[in-house]
Amino acid sequence: MNKNRLGYLVMLGIIPLLIAAGVVLLHDRKYQIISILLAFLACVPFFISFEMREPNVREMVVLAVMTALSVAGRFLFAMVPGFKPVTAIVVITAIHFGPQAGFLTGALSAVLSNIYFGQGPWTPFQMFVWGLLGLLAGLLAKHGWLQSRLALSLYGLLAGAAFSLLMDVWTVLAMDGTFAPMRYLVAVSSSFFFMAIYAVSNVVFLLTLSEPIGEKLERIKIKYGLMDTD
Numbered sequence: 482m483n484k485n486r487l488g489y490l491v492m493l494g495i496i497p498l499l500i501a502a503g504v505v506l507l508h509d510r511k512y513q514i515i516s517i518l519l520a521f522l523a524c525v526p527f528f529i530s531f532e533m534r535e536p537n538v539r540e541m542v543v544l545a546v547m548t549a550l551s552v553a554g555r556f557l558f559a560m561v562p563g564f565k566p567v568t569a570i571v572v573i574t575a576i577h578f579g580p581q582a583g584f585l586t587g588a589l590s591a592v593l594s595n596i597y598f599g600q601g602p603w604t605p606f607q608m609f610v611w612g613l614l615g616l617l618a619g620l621l622a623k624h625g626w627l628q629s630r631l632a633l634s635l636y637g638l639l640a641g642a643a644f645s646l647l648m649d650v651w652t653v654l655a656m657d658g659t660f661a662p663m664r665y666l667v668a669v670s671s672s673f674f675f676m677a678i679y680a681v682s683n684v685v686f687l688l689t690l691s692e693p694i695g696e697k698l699e700r701i702k703i704k705y706g707l708m709d710t711d
Contacts, residue, residue: 583615
């Protein structure tokens, strides 16, 4: 199994199973442990990418800065429900440093910002969903599908909807550990306003930040010879 497949197995196989085990077996009562394990596993694919090349401390510093910007952005807009730059910064990171870096930035952004917003059973779900949005953005960018502002805007809208729809899965499961379709439809309908705001905010932040931050990231990559972590 090559390093990329192993990384995707961790992100799309082991991590969802870990979250499911936390819900079904531990009834969301050990979410702190699950969050810590998930944060560790989110780092694994990124470090696997170093297997065939020399580890670059600068690359890790850049991702730490991007994660910090994501967390700070969530703090800055704390008073505006749903209007957050987290997904935009995660997507920008993924576009320039690859899907694994996007997953890592998304997962760590959730767990670190929740130190302020509150840790809870929802944290592992947020980590996975934001990580997944970063992973998908990185994969799309590798094939040149996020180069235009229109494509970025469309992805921002879809990512906002996906975040809300996937978090509503946790809302339903948190009630009694089972998934009821009708209950899910009620949850989705009640969160539609939040979904719309978040989708619009993704577009606003992507169109505002992608060019200035992206240019700086590309200059850093060229100056220090950094590679996409894919």
